[in-house]
Amino acid sequence: MIEEWFSNNPNLPTFAGPTSLFRFPYGNPEGADVVAWGVPLDLTTTGRSGARLGPRAIRAASTMISWGKSFPAGIDFKSALKAVDAGDCIFDHGIAQDFVERIYEFADRIVSANAIPLTMGGDHFISYPVIKALAKKHGPLALVHFDAHPDTWPDDEKRTDHGTMFYHAVKEGLIDPKKSVQIGLRTYVEDHLGILCLDAPWVHENGAKKTYQAIKDRVGKQAAYLTFDIDCLDPAFAPGTGTPVPGGLSSATALEIVRNLNQIDFKGYDVVEVSPPFDHADMTALAGAQLLLEMYLLAIQNHLPAKSGKKTKGKNKKNINS
Ligand code: MN
Ligand code: MN
Numbered sequence: 406m407i408e409e410w411f412s413n414n415p416n417l418p419t420f421a422g423p424t425s426l427f428r429f430p431y432g433n434p435e436g437a438d439v440v441a442w443g444v445p446l447d448l449t450t451t452g453r454s455g456a457r458l459g460p461r462a463i464r465a466a467s468t469m470i471s472w473g474k475s476f477p478a479g480i481d482f483k484s485a486l487k488a489v490d491a492g493d494c495i496f497d498h499g500i501a502q503d504f505v506e507r508i509y510e511f512a513d514r515i516v517s518a519n520a521i522p523l524t525m526g527g528d529h530f531i532s533y534p535v536i537k538a539l540a541k542k543h544g545p546l547a548l549v550h551f552d553a554h555p556d557t558w559p560d561d562e563k564r565t566d567h568g569t570m571f572y573h574a575v576k577e578g579l580i581d582p583k584k585s586v587q588i589g590l591r592t593y594v595e596d597h598l599g600i601l602c603l604d605a606p607w608v609h610e611n612g613a614k615k616t617y618q619a620i621k622d623r624v625g626k627q628a629a630y631l632t633f634d635i636d637c638l639d640p641a642f643a644p645g646t647g648t649p650v651p652g653g654l655s656s657a658t659a660l661e662i663v664r665n666l667n668q669i670d671f672k673g674y675d676v677v678e679v680s681p682p683f684d685h686a687d688m689t690a691l692a693g694a695q696l697l698l699e700m701y702l703l704a705i706q707n708h709l710p711a712k713s714g715k716k717t718k719g720k721n722k723k724n725i726n727s
Contacts, residue, residue: 413483415472424464425490426525427471427482427698432489434518439486439704441697442515443493444508444527447680448501449567452648455680459690460493460525462645462681463697466690475702482698485705488523491515505534505565512538516673521704523697526677528647529556532632533570533579539630539672540579546672547584547627548574548600549620551659552634553650555587555594555602567678572598584627586620588662589637589654605652613661620662624669631666631674631703633659633696635689643692645684656692663699667706674700 410423411430425431426441434440443460450456475482496507512535515522524535529552540546548571550556560569574580575598582599590604601623608616636646639653654662679693 413472417472419468419472422468424461424468426464426523426694427467427488427701429488429490432491434489434491434515434520437487437489437518437520438708439488439523439701440491440515440518440520441488441523441525442491442511443525444531445493446496446504446508446527446531447647448498448504448528449530449565450528450647451566451568453680453683454647455682456526456528456647456678458681459527459677459679459693462684462687462690463525463676463679463693464490466687467694467697469691470694470698475698478702480702480705482702482705486708488701509534509538513541516542521671521708522673522675523701523704524673524675525693525697526675526679529567529632529634529677530565530570531677532630532675533574535673535675536574536579536630543628543672545578545581547624547629548580548586549624549629549631549666549669549671550585550587550600550634551589551632551637552587553590553605553636553653554592554634554648555590555597556634557594557596557598557600559596575600581627584624584629586623588616588620589659591650591652605654608654608658613658613665617662617665620666621669626670629669629671631663631669631671631700633663633676635676635678635693638692643689645680645682645689646678647680647683648678656695660695660699663696664702667703669703669707671700671703671707674704676700
């Protein structure tokens with residue numbers, strides 16, 4: 406029966422049943438602690454498209470890791486927080502100009518419900534309206550940005566592009582560059598706009614531990630946003646993406662870094678640029694799902710104490726049925 410679909414029933418096979426992210430129940434943001442949602446958009450890619458199919462592929466791959474307790478900490482993640490999958494952001498693909506506002510509205514509804522957005526792209530541009538919605542509430546955010554690319558290339562303010570949205574975000578004061586850090590880069594940009602860059606050779610030389618310590622030192626207590634462009638991983642680990650660049654991080658290194666970013670005050674998380682048409686054996690989608698699970702585990706660690714001290718949460722619950 407349907408309620409068993411979303412349970413932790415060990416008999417629910419990974420190869421059948423619902424494909425919500427981690428088999429979270431489908432639901433609206435109001436009353437949830439964490440809201441998974443997809444943005445099936447790839448209109449701003451400069452290379453190969455296909456990331457519009459990312460949310461569907463990540464959700465399907467996530468069924469492989471949505472049972473039991475987490476590794477290595479053994480957290481019962483299915484019941485630790487109230488998490489829902491709120492579905493995908495809908496926009497008319499025939500009105501391309503409209504999508505920025507549609508994504509912003511969806512993100513804003515999650516943020517207004519005091520929930521943490523756990524977002525599946527889509528191309529990397531989709532992080533920009535999410536950050537905008539979060540910055541409205543929390544002020545300029547510390548950006549923790551995993552990528553092969555800086556995405557801070559200079560741009561005209563009218564353009565939307567998955568390689569320039571952080572240029573706009575810095576110029577508009579949505580991101581505090583002095584508290585922000587980029588990890589895994591292997592493409593050149595003239596100006597990092599004040600953001601610290603730990604490029605891929607730096608990570609290879611210094612290892613995961615020094616990398617996550619450097620990230621924590623940089624961010625400090627600032628409200629932060631974690632965005633993971635899957636092309637941060639080497640194409641050997643994540644071929645299914647639009648603009649792959651050789652020489653990237655291994656899945657193991659990236660997971661170890663992300664897993665140890667506890668104590669950072671993340672207000673939202675995303676994984677972007679998974680492009681299933683270029684994937685093999687679902688390996689990129691599965692890497693994306695595993696990273697989202699690590700992010701969700703960070704949310705559990707960071708927000709459980711706050712939750713237990715916040716008994717009045719239900720009192721101000723808005724009832725929006727749209
Ligand atoms: Mn990117
Ligand atoms: Mn990239």
